Amino acid sequence: MVKNPYQPINAQIVDIIDESPTIKSFVIEPEEAISFKTGQFVELTLPGEGEAPFTPSSSPNQTAQMEITIMKAGHVTNLLHACQKGQPVGIRGPYGNGYPVDMFAGKEIYIVGGGVGLAPIRSLLLTLISRIKDYKRVVCRFGAKTPEDFIYKETLFGQWQNIDGLEIKLTVDNANGKWKGNIGVVTTILKSDDVNIQNAVAIVCGPPIMMKFATFDLVKQGFKPEDIYLSMEKNMSCGIGKCGHCMVGKYYVCKDGPVLTLKQLKEYPDIWD
Ligand SMILES: Cc1cc2nc3c(=O)[nH]c(=O)nc-3n(C[C@H](O)[C@H](O)[C@H](O)COP(=O)(O)OP(=O)(O)OC[C@H]3O[C@@H](n4cnc5c(N)ncnc54)[C@H](O)[C@@H]3O)c2cc1C
Numbered sequence: 386m387v388k389n390p391y392q393p394i395n396a397q398i399v400d401i402i403d404e405s406p407t408i409k410s411f412v413i414e415p416e417e418a419i420s421f422k423t424g425q426f427v428e429l430t431l432p433g434e435g436e437a438p439f440t441p442s443s444s445p446n447q448t449a450q451m452e453i454t455i456m457k458a459g460h461v462t463n464l465l466h467a468c469q470k471g472q473p474v475g476i477r478g479p480y481g482n483g484y485p486v487d488m489f490a491g492k493e494i495y496i497v498g499g500g501v502g503l504a505p506i507r508s509l510l511l512t513l514i515s516r517i518k519d520y521k522r523v524v525c526r527f528g529a530k531t532p533e534d535f536i537y538k539e540t541l542f543g544q545w546q547n548i549d550g551l552e553i554k555l556t557v558d559n560a561n562g563k564w565k566g567n568i569g570v571v572t573t574i575l576k577s578d579d580v581n582i583q584n585a586v587a588i589v590c591g592p593p594i595m596m597k598f599a600t601f602d603l604v605k606q607g608f609k610p611e612d613i614y615l616s617m618e619k620n621m622s623c624g625i626g627k628c629g630h631c632m633v634g635k636y637y638v639c640k641d642g643p644v645l646t647l648k649q650l651k652e653y654p655d656i657w658d
């Protein structure tokens with residue numbers, strides 16, 4: 386019998402972590418292990434309510450449970466935020482391409498992120514950290530509205546600050562008394578000597594406005610469009626290249642992406658809409 390591609394795997398929320406005032410991480414245990422590549426996405430179903438696409442924030446090396454970090458944005462995400470441990474959910478996927486981490490070997494990796502964009506980046510970082518010697522250096526520049534809005538605070542301010550080969554700098558739009566770091570949008574901490582641009586790839590993930598201005602800066606600094614990888618979050622429906630909801634030019638973001646290079650996208654005027 387042909388498997389229905391829209392049929393989710395039954396799963397359960399087994400833990401919920403408050404990350405920020407508007408973001409929670411959900412630890413989800415599917416009935417069967419789900420393998421994925423970092424940067425791919427899944428469709429998470431809340432039975433009777435609907436589904437929405439999310440990129441797992443956990444390591445792909447962990448298949449029995451998957452972590453998904455979700456910002457309140459509308460119908461499904463508000464209801465998910467109201468769920469308790471034990472809530473049945475469904476997962477279909479993984480879908481899309483993910484980050485080409487093998488192609489990054491020997492290079493410096495420059496990661497620019499903000500807000501809930503740190504969710505896919507966390508999965509990517511866990512992958513890169515597990516084989517950190519394969520890369521020249523991993524340099525991260527992350528922003529949030531306020532210090533409270535950073536997600537994964539414990540690892541971001543703790544463990545990840547002490548890994549050889551990984552360098553993280555943070556900024557906030559608005560600080561409070563305790564904040565000792567930079568104040569300003571993320572582009573204020575992007576410097577042309579942060580990495581050796583000739584041997585680097587850049588990865589950008591976050592709200593569209595942040596991605597737009599960070600990408601402009603990277604191009605100005607001399608990054609080639611083929612070396613800038615963008616995680617595109619277009620409105621999706623089917624997730625499997627059938628409905629056309631997610632199209633940017635000739636690309637189905639759900640199938641050809643969600644990770645696309647600026648070289649692929651730059652001829653289309655509306656990529657940040
Ligand atoms: C590949 C991919 C990966 C994603 N990963 C994450 C993630 O890890 N964590 C996370 O919190 N969010 C992620 N998103 C965004 C998430 O899918 C939307 O926030 C969610 O679909 C909103 O559903 P809703 O029913 O709560 O909102 P709705 O009630 O459907 O809509 C509320 C508002 O959100 C907008 N919206 C709906 N879908 C999207 C979308 N796909 N992208 C942006 N805005 C949207 C609508 O236009 C509307 O303005 C991802 C989106 C994509 C396409």
Ligand code: FES
Nearest residue numbers: 622624628629639
């Ligand atoms: S979401 Fe349907 S084609 Fe991409």
